[in-house]
Amino acid sequence: MKNKIAIIxxxxxxLSAAAYAAQAGNEVHVFEKHDQPGGRARQLKSxxxxxxxxGPSWYWMPDIIEDxxxxxxxxxxDFYQLVSLDPQFEMIFKDGNISVPKSYNELKAIFEALEKGAGKQLDTFMKSARYKYxxxxxxxxxxxxxxxxEFMSPRIAGSALKLDLxxxxRNYVGRYFSHPKLRVLMEFPVIFLGASPEKIPALYSLMNYGGYALGTWYPMGGFYELVTAMKKVAEEQGAIFHFNQNVEKIVTHEGRATGIITNxxxxxxxxxxxxxDYHHTETLLDPELRNYKETYWKKRTFAPSCLIYYLGFKEKIPGLKHHTLFFEHxxxxxxxxxxxxxxxPDNPLFYVCCPSKxxxxxxxxxxxxxxxxxxxxxGLADAEPTREHYLLEMLKRLEKHTGAHxxxxxxxxxKSYCIxxxxxxxxxxxGNAYGLANTLAQTAVLKPSIKNKHLSNLFYTGQLTVPGPGVPPxxxxxxxxxxxxxxxxxxRHEKAI
Structure with a gap:
């Protein structure tokens, strides 16, 4: 039986849900409030x-995207050219920088140079991280x-200890490395998972493997090439897209969502x-049909928001890599x-992406x-003068690093973009940018449910539900x-029979 599906x-x-739902033979309609697809991965033309x-600029876990x-x-x-970045990125410290090479053996040599025995420890760490991945x-x-x-499969159950849930x-990284630069280098990928490395399960060392071992990539034309490619795939399956459509309510009747009101x-x-956004979606329902009360959301640990600046410079900036992390503080x-x-923050850390390199x-x-x-x-106030203050701080440190004036x-x-x-x-x-933090208390079954508990045919997807934030997830x-x-x-078909 062919169903008519609305995707908000x-x-x-x-985009992923549209492609897979349409592939199964459903009539799929996607409603987007903006004039282009992508959500946080939209494109801005100056x-x-x-x-x-x-939004996203780190193309990690290429195998998951390829799947x-x-x-x-x-x-x-078939849709875009992927380039492997070398170096993958550069990390700036007060007393010297680390440039992470494409070559794993070269990365091992850097670890060994900073800390005797760290090269071998990196092998051990990555072997375990690969298993977790x-x-x-x-x-x-x-x-x-x-x-x-659902997690009682022989492999998952047998892997419980190895997954280090x-x-x-932070403690896990500390077992392998003592040099402060190496520890920061290994901890940085989990910052955007939404909590201090002290509160993130060691399972997420899989991020280190998905990045450092599998490489950092860039789709020529920009990350938006992935968005347009996914849209094309969904359309090939029959999905239909409707832009500039603001969904105002999910209409229900006797335990079912019967439709939507848009524009x-x-x-x-x-x-x-x-x-x-999961919380916003729930506001489109009558209160008694929502999975969670407002108090639930107030108690969640959210991943960070961020201050973003999109900048066009009328000259080249020397000495700047495609990805640079400023960790001097x-x-x-x-x-x-x-x-x-x-x-x-008083002394912020920040990230610079320069795709024109x-x-x-x-x-x-x-x-x-x-x-x-x-x-x-x-939840912070983010008036333009505050944003501008931090822009000047970041530009000053960018000048110091590159020698630009x-x-x-x-x-x-x-253009600035913030909370x-x-x-x-x-x-x-x-104003969160990265969904819920991937803490142990907000992992798997403990995340907001992918299914509405009161309506048999309403489902949720995205960074506030399973499996979590990031493009591959x-x-x-x-x-x-x-x-x-x-x-x-x-x-339904079985019941009809």
Missing amino acids: GSGISG GNGYTFDM FFNDFGHQAA EVGMREFVNKPCHSWL LSSF GTYLEFDAVIASS DLNAHVKSIYDEKKW TDPQVAPQGHENVFLLMPLAT NLASRLAYK SDFVSDYNAYG SIISGKIAANEVNNLKIN
Whole structure:
């Protein structure tokens, strides 16, 4: 039986859900409030030659992304060219920098040079991280997480100790490395998982393998190439996209979602998948039909928000890599400002992406495309003068690193994006940028449910539900939600018989 499915939002998880639900023979309609797909992965064109990826810029876990295309008889290369970055990124410290090479053996040599025996320790760490990656990303994260019984497969059950679910990531890294630079280098990937490394399970060392071992990549044309490719795949399956459509309500009747109201018009559907912010989606329902009360959300630990600047420079910036992390100040102090003090940081850490070092398409010839990102606590006031203060701080440190002078005067384009923008554009709870923190208390079954508990045909997908934040997990989340809808179709058919 062919069902008519509404998908709210065309972020990565919505695009994935649309493709898989349409592939199963459903009539799929995607409703997006903006004029383009992508959600947080939208594209910004300046009008004077600069093209910015508005969100994701780290192309990690390429095999997971490749799996998506393979499921539809494609490969990523059918849509865009992937370039392996070398160096993968550079990390700036007060007393010297670390440039992470593409070659694993060269990375081992760097570790050994900083700490005797660390090269061998890196091998041991990565062997364990690879195991976690293979079990975690191939089995653990693919569950809908209705019950802990889903994790009783022989491999997952037998891997419980090896997955280090109960160990702190910080303590885990400390077992292998003592040099402070090496510890920061290994801890940094989990910052965007939404909590201090002290509170993230050691399971997430799989991130180190998914990044450092599998490489850091860049799709020529920008990350938005992935978005347009996923949209094409979904359309090939028959999915239909509707832009500039703001979904205002999910209409229900006797335990079922019967349709949606978008731009004032009621449209009837057999099932709904919400790729929109989970908390916001719940506000589209009557209070008694929501999975969670407001007090639930207030008690959650959210991943950071961030201050972003999209900058176009009318000259090249010497000595700047594609990805650069500025960690001259104390990591713990910045993390504390996000999760404990909930204030703007005194000595911020930040990230710089300069895709024009790799891709001539994203800036005019001889110019530079630069994306600055500084992690922040959610819920902060973010007036323009405050944003501008931190921009000048980041530019000053960028000048010190590169030897460039007076970068502010060389700007041809500037746009800021911060907490209140995440709220207005994505209805993001507290202005979060990366969903819920992947703490042990918010892992798997303990995340917000992918299924509405009161409505048999409403499902949720994206970074606030399983498996969590990030592009590869969001692709997986969309597939999980689509499978739930596809199973709903099978169950209906069986009942009809």
